[in-house]
Amino acid sequence: MTGSGTGPATRAAFVAIGANLGDACRAVEDAIAALDNITASSVAARSSLYRSAPVDAKGPDFINAVVELKTALEPLALLEQLQAIEQRAGRERPYRNAPRTLDLDLLDMEGVALDTQRLTLPHPRMNQRAFVLLPLAEIAPERVSADQLQAVAGQQIERL
Template identity: 45%
Template sequence: MAQVYVALGANLADPIGQLNRACQALLSLAEGDSLSVSPFYRSAPMGDVEQPDYVNAVAGFKSTLSPIDLLDALQAIENQQGRVRELRWGPRTLDLDLLLYDDQSIDIPRLIVPHYGMRERSFVLVPLSDIAPELILPDGTALQTLITASLKAELVLAEPQP
């Protein structure tokens, strides 16, 4: 059984509701009662596309799915919630990114783990730290060493999830 971490993000069609529905769907992928979810944060969008702010969180859970099967399951949840892939870094109903899969490093055409951009993204690092403060990345880096006061200052707590 693998410990996995998934980033959640949405900025269309009731983003907080989208994340709440995604968390419910993740329950079906989690073994037992292993699902934990960070608080929801608001963050500015990346890139040059004008769009609403995002609501982001990170979920952690234990899974028996292989990395590719988990990726497929995450993409199925995105699709069920109306995800359309039109524009890189564009607005979306739901984005689920597999951040970490145990302590594995994976680099295959469909999947790179640890997620390629997680080290620079406050909307990933801060919520990940909320649920796994002692986490050590596969390369031996302690998560806490990546989190600075400026990263924390970039985020604002969104409405609490139910």
């Protein structure tokens, strides 16, 4: 990992992981391993796995997790790496909220506020989703308030 004075400085980035097709648990675990292999990045923390019902969609339950990366990459470069991991996992986008082999969402990046057509940080819907907030609270409790957790308390989710 860089950031020890010999390379570019790193910052924390939080990535939500979800899958609901095929062996979803294996897909999430494989994604965590792939995230740890991104250039100039390493996994600093990972949540437990969670099972959640699809939100605004149909299909099997999702397996979810959140990972904290330490990365020297800029936001769009990291997004490209995330999308490459999705593609290697067979991700298809036939329609909005379709079931998926793997979904990686860049939730937030330390010190970055961004609003472009390609990427918005922090993620605009992260505070509406229990499958993001519960795993995020597990690894970074200072980033999730009791009020945010209360707002999603009615959503079906189970820690595995």
